[in-house]
Amino acid sequence: MPVLNLERTAAMRDEDIVLFENSLAKWCDEHAPESRVAKWREQGVVDREVWTEAGEAGLLCLSVPEAYGGMGGDYRHEVVLMEQFGLKGVDGFGASLHNAIIAPYILHYGSEEQRRKWLPRMARGELVGAIAMTEPGTGSDLQSVKTTARLDGNNYVINGSKTFITNGQTANLIIVVAKTDPAAGAKGTSLIVVETDDGPEGTIPGFERGRNLHKLGQPAQDTSELFFNDVRVPTSNLIGPDPGRGFVQLIEQLPQERLNIAVQGMATIERALALTLAYVKERQAFGKRLIDFQNTQFKLAECKTKATVARAFVDRCIELHLEGKLDATLASMAKYWVSDLENEIVDECLQLFGGYGFMDEYPISRMYRDSRVQRIYGGTNEIMKILIARSL
Ligand SMILES: Cc1cc2nc3c(=O)[nH]c(=O)nc-3n(C[C@H](O)[C@H](O)[C@H](O)COP(=O)(O)OP(=O)(O)OC[C@H]3O[C@@H](n4cnc5c(N)ncnc54)[C@H](O)[C@@H]3O)c2cc1C
Numbered sequence: 001m002p003v004l005n006l007e008r009t010a011a012m013r014d015e016d017i018v019l020f021e022n023s024l025a026k027w028c029d030e031h032a033p034e035s036r037v038a039k040w041r042e043q044g045v046v047d048r049e050v051w052t053e054a055g056e057a058g059l060l061c062l063s064v065p066e067a068y069g070g071m072g073g074d075y076r077h078e079v080v081l082m083e084q085f086g087l088k089g090v091d092g093f094g095a096s097l098h099n100a101i102i103a104p105y106i107l108h109y110g111s112e113e114q115r116r117k118w119l120p121r122m123a124r125g126e127l128v129g130a131i132a133m134t135e136p137g138t139g140s141d142l143q144s145v146k147t148t149a150r151l152d153g154n155n156y157v158i159n160g161s162k163t164f165i166t167n168g169q170t171a172n173l174i175i176v177v178a179k180t181d182p183a184a185g186a187k188g189t190s191l192i193v194v195e196t197d198d199g200p201e202g203t204i205p206g207f208e209r210g211r212n213l214h215k216l217g218q219p220a221q222d223t224s225e226l227f228f229n230d231v232r233v234p235t236s237n238l239i240g241p242d243p244g245r246g247f248v249q250l251i252e253q254l255p256q257e258r259l260n261i262a263v264q265g266m267a268t269i270e271r272a273l274a275l276t277l278a279y280v281k282e283r284q285a286f287g288k289r290l291i292d293f294q295n296t297q298f299k300l301a302e303c304k305t306k307a308t309v310a311r312a313f314v315d316r317c318i319e320l321h322l323e324g325k326l327d328a329t330l331a332s333m334a335k336y337w338v339s340d341l342e343n344e345i346v347d348e349c350l351q352l353f354g355g356y357g358f359m360d361e362y363p364i365s366r367m368y369r370d371s372r373v374q375r376i377y378g379g380t381n382e383i384m385k386i387l388i389a390r391s392l
Contacts, residue, residue, distance in 0.1 A: 003273045006308050009315045011076060011322060020073075021080045027057050028088040037091055040220035044212050045169050046093045054095055055125030061103050068107070069120030075100070075256070075322055079263050086267025089363055091370065092220025094130075094167040096264070098122065101257050102129030105175055105191060109240045109249050118173060118193070127195075130171030132162035132226055133250070139164070140383050142177070142250065143186045147228065149178035156180070156192055156238070158206075158231040164377075168224025169212045172196045176228065177250070180243035189246040191239040194231060206231040217369030254379065255331035259321055261378045262314050262334035265342040265371075269307045272367055276300065276349040279356075296352060303345045310338050329391040336384035339374035346371050 040046045062077035064070025078100040121127040138144040147160025174194045181188030198204050210225025280290035290296050317334045320326040350357035350364050375381045
């Protein structure tokens with residue numbers, strides 16, 4: 001029983017999409033039950049095999065054409081995956097990053113040869129994707145990236161350090177944001193693929209993974225430092241026909257990344273409300289159920305109203321994105337607004353759980369910690385406001 005009364009848009013109610021949603025829900029129950037996800041949290045990373053299991057089930061590269069090994073779906077399939085993972089608590093499995101952030105760079109800007117080389121292996125889960133933009137010295141200010149890719153004959157020689165990289169312990173296809181012309185600012189930035197297994201002993205020389213970072217939340221997700229010391233890759237690993245296009249490619253793809261965060265935020269909001277409603281209808285205080293206190297009703301009425309308003313906006317953004325009309329302003333609004341709201345609603349819900357809300361074994365406590373970063377990654381919410389302000 002959905003918590004929000006608002007019907008989804010026609011695009012999301014399509015028969016194919018609903019069928020896919022049902023089969024994905026089943027897959028999550030079978031392949032990512034709570035016991036397995038708990039193990040991922042303990043080990044700080046998902047089992048490597050879950051990538052190949054997802055590949056076998058056709059869940060990787062959902063919106064990549066079948067000709068390149070994908071499922072031939074569209075962004076709605078990616079939405080369903082993010083929603084089901086959120087609703088079912090499939091924490092830490094970075095398939096949405098792989099599918100809806102990494103694959104699109106190769107699909108949209110890669111050469112035919114690159115698409116044929118990488119996408120089918122990504123769809124099978126043999127290659128796991130990551131994108132390395134952030135460095136110890138720069139995050140929001142992407143133009144200040146210090147990592148360099150120096151041209152040497154038919155190779156680029158990459159030097160630099162990256163940090164906070166999602167899928168960083170697992171990924172073997174890493175899109176590195178590097179300066180091919182350090183003097184040219186944004187126009188000297190390029191995206192270059194490093195296949196980390198592409199070396200004589202199974203690792204490309206000069207590449208090193210640093211720590212799997214301990215975080216406030218999202219413990220099942222590996223987030224890492226990465227080091228590049230004279231890593232040589234062929235110039236054919238450059239994404240796009242010419243160097244210097246990386247910044248534009250990032251700017252064009254970031255709206256989808258930001259919408260992804262809003263979609264994930266909506267799923268968390270919905271799950272928080274569902275868990276809390278069940279709890280307050282059960283738990284008793286002063287001889288009545290928590291739901292019978294007017295404060296509980298008002299708090300949840302406010303949360304539900306705000307969530308419904310947010311759902312209407314996010315669904316409209318999804319529609320616009322399917323039509324190729326989602327601009328940076330709307331995507332930034334969705335990311336900032338929904339991630340703030342997610343934090344607010346999860347906090348209100350946690351309060352209604354009382355002391356149990358603070359206990360690890362209650363999902364709401366984990367959701368509280370996991371949600372915090374939604375306001376930070378994918379561009380901080382302050383950066384979102386800068387982007388929105390440009391439209392004023
Ligand atoms: C769990 C996690 C996963 C991540 N995954 C990835 C990944 O896969 N790949 C990747 O490349 N990066 C990843 N990141 C990095 C993330 O995108 C950056 O942390 C984020 O963009 C902010 O950069 P920063 O941490 O350097 O903060 P800073 O840029 O140093 O910002 C610090 C503070 O200053 C504010 N600020 C900065 N500039 C301005 C300004 N002009 N006006 C007003 N305020 C400003 C920011 O909003 C923030 O509050 C991840 C981060 C985390 C925590």
